[in-house]
Amino acid sequence: MAAPVIDPKAPAQAAPTKLTMGKAINMGLRAAMEADPKVIVMGEDVGKMGGVYRITDGLQKDFGEQRVLDTPLSEAGIVGTAVGLAVRGFRPVCEIQFDGFIFPGFDQINSQVAKLHYRTQGKVKVPIVIRVPFGGGVGAVEHHSESPESFFAHMPGIKVVSCSNPVDAYWMIQQAIQSDDPVLFFEPKRRYHEKDEIDTTATPYPLFSSRVVRRGTTATLATYGPLVKTCLEAATAATEDGHDLEVIDLRTLSPLDLDPVFESVRRTGHLVVASEAPSEVSIASEIASRVQQECFYSLEAPVLKVAGFDTPYPPAKVEDDYLPDLDRVLDAVDRSMAW
Amino acid sequence: MPNYVHFPLPDVGEGLVEAEILTWHVQPGQEVQVNQIFVEIETSKAAVELPAPYAGVVKELLAEPGQTVEVGSPIIVFDIDPNGPEQSSSDNGGGAKIGEESGGRIQSLVGYGPKTGASKRRARKGTTVVEAPPPAPEPEPEPAVVAGGYVPLAKPPVRKLAKDLGVDLRSLATEGQVITRDDVQRAAAPEPVSAPVVTAGERERRVQVRGVRKATAKAMVDSAFTAPHVTEFMTIDVTPMMELRAKLKTHPQFRDVKLTPLVFAAKAVCLAARRTPDINAVWDEAAGEIVYKSYVHLGIAAATPRGLVVPKVHDADAMSLRELAEAIEALTLKARDGKTTPAEMANGTFTITNIGVFGVDTGTPIINPGESAILALGTIRDMPWVVDGQVVPRKICQLSLSFDHRVVDGQQGSEFLADVGALLADPSIAITY
Numbered sequence: 001m002a003a004p005v006i007d008p009k010a011p012a013q014a015a016p017t018k019l020t021m022g023k024a025i026n027m028g029l030r031a032a033m034e035a036d037p038k039v040i041v042m043g044e045d046v047g048k049m050g051g052v053y054r055i056t057d058g059l060q061k062d063f064g065e066q067r068v069l070d071t072p073l074s075e076a077g078i079v080g081t082a083v084g085l086a087v088r089g090f091r092p093v094c095e096i097q098f099d100g101f102i103f104p105g106f107d108q109i110n111s112q113v114a115k116l117h118y119r120t121q122g123k124v125k126v127p128i129v130i131r132v133p134f135g136g137g138v139g140a141v142e143h144h145s146e147s148p149e150s151f152f153a154h155m156p157g158i159k160v161v162s163c164s165n166p167v168d169a170y171w172m173i174q175q176a177i178q179s180d181d182p183v184l185f186f187e188p189k190r191r192y193h194e195k196d197e198i199d200t201t202a203t204p205y206p207l208f209s210s211r212v213v214r215r216g217t218t219a220t221l222a223t224y225g226p227l228v229k230t231c232l233e234a235a236t237a238a239t240e241d242g243h244d245l246e247v248i249d250l251r252t253l254s255p256l257d258l259d260p261v262f263e264s265v266r267r268t269g270h271l272v273v274a275s276e277a278p279s280e281v282s283i284a285s286e287i288a289s290r291v292q293q294e295c296f297y298s299l300e301a302p303v304l305k306v307a308g309f310d311t312p313y314p315p316a317k318v319e320d321d322y323l324p325d326l327d328r329v330l331d332a333v334d335r336s337m338a339w
Numbered sequence: 340m341p342n343y344v345h346f347p348l349p350d351v352g353e354g355l356v357e358a359e360i361l362t363w364h365v366q367p368g369q370e371v372q373v374n375q376i377f378v379e380i381e382t383s384k385a386a387v388e389l390p391a392p393y394a395g396v397v398k399e400l401l402a403e404p405g406q407t408v409e410v411g412s413p414i415i416v417f418d419i420d421p422n423g424p425e426q427s428s429s430d431n432g433g434g435a436k437i438g439e440e441s442g443g444r445i446q447s448l449v450g451y452g453p454k455t456g457a458s459k460r461r462a463r464k465g466t467t468v469v470e471a472p473p474p475a476p477e478p479e480p481e482p483a484v485v486a487g488g489y490v491p492l493a494k495p496p497v498r499k500l501a502k503d504l505g506v507d508l509r510s511l512a513t514e515g516q517v518i519t520r521d522d523v524q525r526a527a528a529p530e531p532v533s534a535p536v537v538t539a540g541e542r543e544r545r546v547q548v549r550g551v552r553k554a555t556a557k558a559m560v561d562s563a564f565t566a567p568h569v570t571e572f573m574t575i576d577v578t579p580m581m582e583l584r585a586k587l588k589t590h591p592q593f594r595d596v597k598l599t600p601l602v603f604a605a606k607a608v609c610l611a612a613r614r615t616p617d618i619n620a621v622w623d624e625a626a627g628e629i630v631y632k633s634y635v636h637l638g639i640a641a642a643t644p645r646g647l648v649v650p651k652v653h654d655a656d657a658m659s660l661r662e663l664a665e666a667i668e669a670l671t672l673k674a675r676d677g678k679t680t681p682a683e684m685a686n687g688t689f690t691i692t693n694i695g696v697f698g699v700d701t702g703t704p705i706i707n708p709g710e711s712a713i714l715a716l717g718t719i720r721d722m723p724w725v726v727d728g729q730v731v732p733r734k735i736c737q738l739s740l741s742f743d744h745r746v747v748d749g750q751q752g753s754e755f756l757a758d759v760g761a762l763l764a765d766p767s768i769a770i771t772y
Contacts, residue, residue, distance in 0.1 A: 022438070052448040054437060098449070124367045139444065139451025190453035191439065230458065237460045267489035283551035297517050316451060328460045 016289060024166040025131075028173035029093065031200075033063050039177055040085060040260050042069040043078060043095030043131075052097060053133060053192055075105030082151050083112045086126040091177055099134040100143025106151070113182045114157030128182045129173070134162075135226045135276050136323055137190035139316040146313055147157065147225075147277035148280035152184045153254040153286075160254040162186040164228035166196040168251065171204035179207065186253075188226035210257040212264065216246035219270035219333050222287060224250040227274045227324060234329040242332060253283050261287065262294045269300035270336040274324050279307035301339030304332045342420035342561055343398055345413035347441050348380070351387045357409050360402045365415075369397050377415065380408075411442025413662045413733045444637035460600035493518040500524075510545075524628050551646035562708045566622070566743040570703040571752055575760045576724050578734040583766050587660075596664040600736070601639070601693045603763060604716050605663050606691060609635050609656040611758035617751040618712045619688050622743060629746055638707060641674040649707060650679045691716060701737040712742040712752070714759065736763070 012270040025243055033039045041056055041063075047070035050057030059216070082092035096102045096232055098155035102109075109130065116126050136145035153160045157183050163169040169187070200331050205211060213228065214235050221231040228249045235245035235295050250256065265271050273284040288303035304325045314322050348358060361379040365371055374390040377397070381387070398416040402408050437446055444452040491512035493501070497520050501508050504527035511518050511526055548556065580603050587593045612619045612635055620631040637655035641648055650670040655663060673679050690707045695718035704713040717737035722732035738760055742752045761768050 007758065019436070138447060138449075138453045139445075140449050144449055221516075233458055266489050297493065297494065298490040300498065308553060326458050330460070 011130060015149070018195040018197050019166055020193050020195050021053050021163070021166040021169045021187075022053055024170040024196075024198055025163075025173050025187065026057055026059070027198070027200075028170045029056065029059060029177075030062070032093075032174045032177040033059065033067065035174075036091060036177075037067075038089060039091045039093060040067050040069065041093045042071050042082065043096070044071055044073055044097045046070060046095050053104075053189060055131075055133075055192075056095065058277075069319060075101055076108050079105040079108035079113060079144055082130075083108065083116065083126060086182075087116070087124055091127045091129075093129045093177060093280055095131045095245045097133070098140075098144045099132055099146040101131060101150055102130075102148060105130075109152070109158065109182075109184075110155055117181075118157060125180045126182050127177075127180045129176045129179075129185050130182070131173075131185045131187060133189035133192075134186045135188050135190060136313060136319050137226065139319070141316065142313065145316075145319065147275070147308065149184070149186050149225075149241075149253055150277055150282045151169065153256075153283055155254075158182045158184055158254070159208065159252070160184045160186065161252050162188065162225040163251070164188060164191065164225055164249050165194060167198055168197050168205070168249075168256060170200070172207055172251070175204060175207035186225060187192050191226055191229060194229065208252040208255060208257060210248055210250045210252065210260045212246060213249045214245065214247040216244040216268070218243040218245055218268060219272065220246045220248065220261065220264040220268045221272050221274060221329065222248045222250060222264075223274040224253065224283075227329075230324065230326055231274055231329055234326045234333075237326060238330055238333060239243075240322050241330075242335075243337070250283075250287075256283075256286065256290070258287065258290055258294070261291060265291055265295040266298045269298055270333070271295075271299075271303045272306060272329065272332045272336060273303060274306040274329055274332075276308050276323060278310045279305050280310050282307060301336040304336050306332045341398070341418040342423055344393060344395075344417045344419050345401075346392065346415045346417060347411050348408045349389070351380070351382060351389070351440070355382050355384070355410060356388075357407050359407045360404050360414065361386060362404055363390075363400055365397045365400075365401055365757045367397050371395060371397060371417070371514075391417070393409055393417045393419045396421045396622050399691075411444075421739045464513075491518055492516065493523075496520075497523055506650055530734075546576035551643075551648065551728040555647050558708050561704050562706050563604065565624075565708075566706055566711075567745060568703070568706065568741050569744045569749065569752060570739055570741040571749075571756050572701055573738045573756050575736055575738065576726075576733045577719055577736045577763050579767070581719070581734045593664070595663060596661060598660075598664055598669050599667075600695070600719060601691065601716060602660065602664040602667055603766065604693075604714065605637055605639075605652070605655060605667060605757045606660050606758070606769075607762035608637065608691060608714060610762055611755050611768055612656065612689065614758055615751050617747045618742065618755045619732075620746050621688070621709060621711055622745045630690050634688070636686050636688045638687035638710070639670055640690060641671055643674050643677060645654045646681050648674050648684060649687065649690055650674050650683045651685070653686075689713070695736070697721060698703075701739045703739060704741050704746045706741055706743055710743075711746040712740060712755070713754075715739045738763075745761050 008215050013224050029041060041059055045051060046056040047060035047065065047068045056068065078094050082094050085092045096105065107259060113126055113128055118125050135147050138145065149160055161176060162181060163172045173185060176185050213230060216235065223231045228332060231247045235247050238245050246268060248260055248264060273287045275282060275284045277283065284305040284307050288305060309322060345653040354626040358380040362382050363378055365377045371377055371391045371394065373394045377391045378389050379386060380389060380454055396418045398418045400415055402414045408414055416730050437448060440455050444454055446452050485580050491508040497518060501523045504523060506523050506526045508518055511522050527713045528754060548581045584598055588598055616631050619635055620629050623630050634654050637652045637657040638649040639652065641650065652666045652670060658666065673712045687707055687710055689710055692713060693716045694702055695716050698718050702715050704715045706713045720733050721732050722735035723730045724735060738756060740752060
């Protein structure tokens with residue numbers, strides 16, 4: 001292959017900078033804080049340290065300790081404080097340091113965050129965003145690799161979204177902060193370092209909507225968060241088998257936006273849902289149920305799930321055997337096509 | 340103020356996991372230049388010298404000579420800016436900084452960190468491994484019109500039924516209509532007397548192979564690929580036959596029958612077969628015998644709206660010319676009305692196909708299974724012909740005979756064809772038989 005020709009006299013082109021998803025969220029938070037002085041960031045080590053994944057890096061320095069709060073190690077306290085702040089007109093953005101740490105705050109989320117608006121007959125709004133780095137693949141100890149999103153998608157009164165790439169992450173965090181409804185914002189932590197160019201002048205895609213990220217005709221893959229990349233890689237690999245897979249990034253888990261999935265399944269007749277969360281009673285289960293209702297006459301095969309196993313997340317050394325990977329996705333496609 | 344950088348042991352080979360420190364070439368406090376060799380290590384493959392990636396001062400050596408170190412573990416600390424201002428240090432105290440890649444993982448405060456690089460497909464037989472990951476998802480704005488369109492609508496059990504019966508649901512699909520069990524069963528039903536399935540706007544049409552077409556196809560394939568065919572041709576002057584025909588037409592005995600050239604050919608075949616019985620025999624593969632038949636069941640190939648049918652004139656050899664004429668006419672009419680019974684089509688011993696009615700001169704007919712020869716009768720046309728040294732217009736006809744070479748040799752086939760030709764060229768020869 002010929003080497004690219006570089007003309008030394010050519011004017012230096014402003015190299016488009018690619019940013020990591022972590023940096024994109026940082027930029028999104030910064031933009032939201034600049035736009036609205038009521039936006040407050042709070043959580044464990046988010047201030048001085050900038051968060052364990054450096055998502056809030058530099059925010060305390062720039063916005064001060066009043067707006068970027070290092071909290072005690074108490075998720076119930078973090079969420080409970082956020083409820084009080086929200087009732088008083090603030091827009092708190094809480095960081096739960098790791099997915100597995102959210103459960104001390106579960107009661108506050110379920111009993112207050114999700115219910116207050118309804119309890120007050122709509123008089124009180126609780127525009128809280130709870131950021132949760134989630135999912136495995138980072139070689140961590142227990143409580144650090146879980147996928148608890150189904151618990152919250154099952155909880156009426158809050159919304160649940162998950163970004164999968166830097167561009168979405170930049171916009172979605174801002175849209176979530178602007179939402180008057182409380183939003184659980186799941187960030188696939190093993191994709192924090194994926195890079196992409198971000199056009200901060202673009203028009204963002206609506207927050208609560210799914211999106212086809214790869215067009216195809218053979219079968220449909222519906223997924224979200226960390227497995228979007230996996231499914232795109234699987235689709236690329238499947239072209240060797242003559243399969244042209246469609247990939248849908250769900251983006252919103254509550255409410256689910258399944259119209260793009262229905263439309264896709266009516267064309268392909270095959271659906272595989274991929275998620276890291278344990279398979280039973282999951283987002284994937286709900287999608288399977290809805291698709292068999294809406295696309296019953298179009299299904300060439302049952303909806304198949306590729307998901308985590310119904311065990312606690314395993315130790316880091318064996319997590320590769322637990323996480324759905326490219327091969328498991330393609331095996332499911334093969335099973336569906338062979339039906 | 341200093342700026343310390345930890346240097347992790349790199350993978351100097353391909354997938355090496357560890358190396359042994361052999362000799363340090365630098366000491367703490369020593370100044371180093373970029374690319375200055377600072378350590379010698381030994382991997383499982385070779386001893387390697389490592390050049391310094393930075394200029395600065397060695398702050399600390401983190402491993403002893405003789406110590407085995409994992410790839411990715413820091414082995415030395417450089418102070419790359421001994422006189423500079425203090426940097427905001429976000430070191431994790433170990434090797435690479437948080438967020439930086441080291442040893443195939445991105446360094447993280449908690450855990451080993453996520454792996455870098457694209458995931459690869461497991462090795463499979465006869466395939467290559469995918470290398471490049473797809474580019475970051477660039478969502479397409481609008482659904483494109485996709486080839487293949489929408490899946491035909493049907494319940495899963497109906498899909499199963501269609502699969503079992505070999506019915507392609509796409510051929511039954513109408514927009515918005517759910518295909519039912521009845522639709523599938525109707526599509527799979529054998530030989531409905533319905534028009535071929537034609538979808539408006541298509542430039543091809545597909546017709547189910549069934550009935551006469553199916554039977555013809557099977558018979559022809561069976562014959563063509565089991566009986567070795569030989570075809571011989573003969574061009575004859577049938578003017579005398581046509582004169583006789585004209586004469587007989589006014590004869591009271593033939594007043595009300597259709598006396599076609601085919602009838603003469605049928606008579607000629609019956610007469611000639613008597614002299615060459617091999618033509619009227621059949622190869623019995625199963626028994627390992629040739630069956631000679633002392634009767635002629637003469638098949639007459641007839642084009643009908645349903646396709647080719649070959650009804651038989653039973654015991655044609657025992658018939659007079661008039662009886663033959665009557666029998667052929669009756670059979671032909673019946674065939675055109677589609678009323679030929681299976682019994683009338685069975686047990687032929689020889690077939691005549693009258694391709695002349697289509698204005699065709701000759702052909703290479705395929706023998707009906709169960710028989711050993713078939714005669715094609717070409718069209719009769721006025722042609723220049725040499726009679727007694729003079730070119731004169733005559734009624735000329737071509738005959739072609741295909742025979743099964745397992746049963747009939749060239750000699751018998753040729754004699755038979757010559758006899759038929761002679762009889763048609765001069766019917767008076769018949770009196771010598």
